[in-house]
Amino acid sequence: MSASDRQTPERPGWSGPLRLRDMGSFHIGGQAQTLCGHPTSQHLLAAGGQPVELDPNGTYVTGQMYVQYYWPETPEHTTPLFLWHGGGLTGACWETTPDGRSGWQQYFVRRGWDTHVCDAAERGRSGYAPQFWGLPLSQTVEAVFERFRIGPSLQGAALSDAAQYAFAGSQFPAEAFAAFAQQLVPRWAHTDAMILAAYAALLARQAPAALVCHSQGGMFGLTTALNHPERVRAVVALEPSSVPDCDADSYQVPTLIVLGDFIDGDARWPRMRERILRFAKRNPCVHILSLPALGLHGNSHMLMMDRNHLHIADLVHDWLAAELAKPAAHLRRATVAD
Amino acid sequence: MSASDRQTPERPGWSGPLRLRDMGSFHIGGQAQTLCGHPTSQHLLAAGGQPVELDPNGTYVTGQMYVQYYWPETPEHTTPLFLWHGGGLTGACWETTPDGRSGWQQYFVRRGWDTHVCDAAERGRSGYAPQFWGLPLSQTVEAVFERFRIGPSLQGAALSDAAQYAFAGSQFPAEAFAAFAQQLVPRWAHTDAMILAAYAALLARQAPAALVCHSQGGMFGLTTALNHPERVRAVVALEPSSVPDCDADSYQVPTLIVLGDFIDGDARWPRMRERILRFAKRNPCVHILSLPALGLHGNSHMLMMDRNHLHIADLVHDWLAAELAKPAAHLRRATVAD
Numbered sequence: 322m323s324a325s326d327r328q329t330p331e332r333p334g335w336s337g338p339l340r341l342r343d344m345g346s347f348h349i350g351g352q353a354q355t356l357c358g359h360p361t362s363q364h365l366l367a368a369g370g371q372p373v374e375l376d377p378n379g380t381y382v383t384g385q386m387y388v389q390y391y392w393p394e395t396p397e398h399t400t401p402l403f404l405w406h407g408g409g410l411t412g413a414c415w416e417t418t419p420d421g422r423s424g425w426q427q428y429f430v431r432r433g434w435d436t437h438v439c440d441a442a443e444r445g446r447s448g449y450a451p452q453f454w455g456l457p458l459s460q461t462v463e464a465v466f467e468r469f470r471i472g473p474s475l476q477g478a479a480l481s482d483a484a485q486y487a488f489a490g491s492q493f494p495a496e497a498f499a500a501f502a503q504q505l506v507p508r509w510a511h512t513d514a515m516i517l518a519a520y521a522a523l524l525a526r527q528a529p530a531a532l533v534c535h536s537q538g539g540m541f542g543l544t545t546a547l548n549h550p551e552r553v554r555a556v557v558a559l560e561p562s563s564v565p566d567c568d569a570d571s572y573q574v575p576t577l578i579v580l581g582d583f584i585d586g587d588a589r590w591p592r593m594r595e596r597i598l599r600f601a602k603r604n605p606c607v608h609i610l611s612l613p614a615l616g617l618h619g620n621s622h623m624l625m626m627d628r629n630h631l632h633i634a635d636l637v638h639d640w641l642a643a644e645l646a647k648p649a650a651h652l653r654r655a656t657v658a659d
Numbered sequence: 660m661s662a663s664d665r666q667t668p669e670r671p672g673w674s675g676p677l678r679l680r681d682m683g684s685f686h687i688g689g690q691a692q693t694l695c696g697h698p699t700s701q702h703l704l705a706a707g708g709q710p711v712e713l714d715p716n717g718t719y720v721t722g723q724m725y726v727q728y729y730w731p732e733t734p735e736h737t738t739p740l741f742l743w744h745g746g747g748l749t750g751a752c753w754e755t756t757p758d759g760r761s762g763w764q765q766y767f768v769r770r771g772w773d774t775h776v777c778d779a780a781e782r783g784r785s786g787y788a789p790q791f792w793g794l795p796l797s798q799t800v801e802a803v804f805e806r807f808r809i810g811p812s813l814q815g816a817a818l819s820d821a822a823q824y825a826f827a828g829s830q831f832p833a834e835a836f837a838a839f840a841q842q843l844v845p846r847w848a849h850t851d852a853m854i855l856a857a858y859a860a861l862l863a864r865q866a867p868a869a870l871v872c873h874s875q876g877g878m879f880g881l882t883t884a885l886n887h888p889e890r891v892r893a894v895v896a897l898e899p900s901s902v903p904d905c906d907a908d909s910y911q912v913p914t915l916i917v918l919g920d921f922i923d924g925d926a927r928w929p930r931m932r933e934r935i936l937r938f939a940k941r942n943p944c945v946h947i948l949s950l951p952a953l954g955l956h957g958n959s960h961m962l963m964m965d966r967n968h969l970h971i972a973d974l975v976h977d978w979l980a981a982e983l984a985k986p987a988a989h990l991r992r993a994t995v996a997d
Binding site (some may be wrong): 335336338339340341342343344346347348349351353356364365367368369371372373377378379380381382385387389394404408411412413416417418421423425427440445446448449450451452455457458459460461462463464468479480499500503504507508510511513537540543546562563564565589592593596629635 | 673674675677678679680681682683684685686687689691694699702703705706707708709711713714715716717718719720721725727732746749750751754755759761765778783784786787788789790794795796797798799800801802806817818837838840841842844845846849875878900901902903904922927930932934963
């Protein structure tokens with residue numbers, strides 16, 4: 322999008338110059354996995370290049386995860402912050418909005434957090450291994466338009482006309498839906514354990530951490546907090562696609578679950594919300610932030626991309642900062658239990 | 660890798676604090692593509708979540724490309740710089756070396772270039788579409804160890820023992836070969852035209868550009884310079900996997916082709932070098948920089964990750980800066996021909 326196409330202006334001072342004390346990336350986790358008994362084949366990998374005899378038998382690294390970090394020149398928090406994306410997306414979803422505004426990644430860096438953006442294992446720059454897993458699932462843009470609660474149906478319209486089919490009052494920048502569709506990637510449905518293992522390996526290295534996670538990533542964040550409470554200082558789960566099935570009071574990490582709008586009329590979200598509310602009721606450390614209940618209307622499932630995304634970021638930041646100012650009771654308990 | 664594992668120190672002043680006037684990312688290119696006539700299927704995408712009926716029929720965006728940019732606070736060059744990775748990798752290969760040193764991305768930002776790292780279409784955060792293309796090709800770490808000229812053969816050794824099997828005098832940080840293996844991703848063999856279309860769309864927006872490209876990316880850089888000379892100010896191709904098959908003198912863009920070591924004993928690279936040298940001989944704007952001929956020994960195919968990677972970056976930077984200080988004769992010709 323060029324600047325002139327933008328319908329939502331940047332909040333002044335929240336894009337542009339940025340001073341870092343370090344930035345970089347790394348891969349973490351994964352394992353060597355061996356394939357054998359398959360035939361070789363010849364491939365020309367570049368027109369005019371030399372043919373390559375590809376033997377698929379041998380070793381691959383699978384399940385590793387890519388992490389990109391940006392540490393502000395003047396940090397204002399001692400706890401590292403991790404952004405975990407949802408299904409069908411990559412870490413790119415935190416960097417920018419479809420209409421080209423600066424995203425939550427920069428927001429949290431500018432608020433003084435050591436910010437880490439992850440591509441879940443098998444997504445984005447983490448790599449994937451179809452030679453072991455077969456074909457992944459891909460979601461159509463029509464399904465995403467509905468399931469991410471941008472509008473009731475695209476009705477076969479061109480992507481560039483998506484804004485006409487969005488919910489009245491939607492905060493999603495649907496005029497740039499085509500740019501959002503460019504961000505979508507395939508995923509597998511049976512890789513949860515592998516993805517969780519990579520997240521656990523990351524937090525084994527940098528903990529305790531604050532997690533801000535979305536949709537499928539929300540489920541990973543909550544599950545990681547349940548399994549490794551000593552590694553997680555606090556969780557903000559934006560519309561988690563599910564919640565852990567655990568005994569009352571067994572979930573110990575301070576958690577905020579944020580819910581957007583248009584849930585009542587959705588095919589799946591009323592039941593998901595019901596499950597989320599039950600989880601919160603059973604575990605007093607879990608708090609619910611319903612944006613409509615707060616008077617914020619029109620938010621889609623892609624809260625961090627909506628027109629009011631920095632308003633929501635402010636709420637998340639303030640909750641996190643207040644939570645981290647309190648004594649971390651669950652960390653002490655985890656340490657004593659060790 | 661922790662700092663204590665590093666066998667090669669950072670060059671002082673080339674990592675750590677960094678001041679940017681802007682950074683961000685976007686996707687560009689691609690097209691809407693429709694699938695029809697396939698059956699639907701039910702999937703549980705999150706344990707405890709609501710089942711999703713996935714209808715694969717509908718619209719997908721395919722062939723788009725992810726671009727991440729870092730613009731220094733004090734730019735020292737007016738031409739934007741683009742880093743294009745090779746086959747089996749993503750833009751991550753420019754960010755860091757396997758042993759955790761800071762990579763060419765930061766180097767060029769620190770030298771004052773507006774630096775853009777691309778994930779080629781169908782790699783990394785660009786997304787991919789196996790529902791249209793079938794399964795991609797994956798390379799074993801054993802094949803990569805040989806073909807990237809790190810050593811003659813891993814001989815079935817564990818990845819952590821790779822250093823023992825590297826060429827004597829190798830500049831590749833083979834003690835961290837396992838971390839390099841984490842960076843590998845699958846690729847397709849028939850997507851060149853689609854990838855080139857996305858690169859062309861990018862340069863249609865930000866041109867004329869300086870291209871620094873590697874291996875398969877080298878072929879894309881040279882081909883883009885041949886097809887769109889008006890969009891390319893200069894090309895540095897690190898060990899391009901091929902060169903365009905064009906008439907003498909029809910290639911017009913100032914170009915430096917960099918070649919590493921251990922080529923003579925390789926199964927494929929002597930013929931590839933021969934083809935590269937013929938291309939340079941036919942086109943006077945193409946220059947060859949053979950690192951061994953310059954007294955720099957031990958470089959692998961992964962020049963930008965080798966222990967002397969910043970020495971090579973200096974040579975590339977100096978050639979680019981000198982080239983950009985000259986009048987751009989081919990751009991004037993391209994403009995006149997328009």
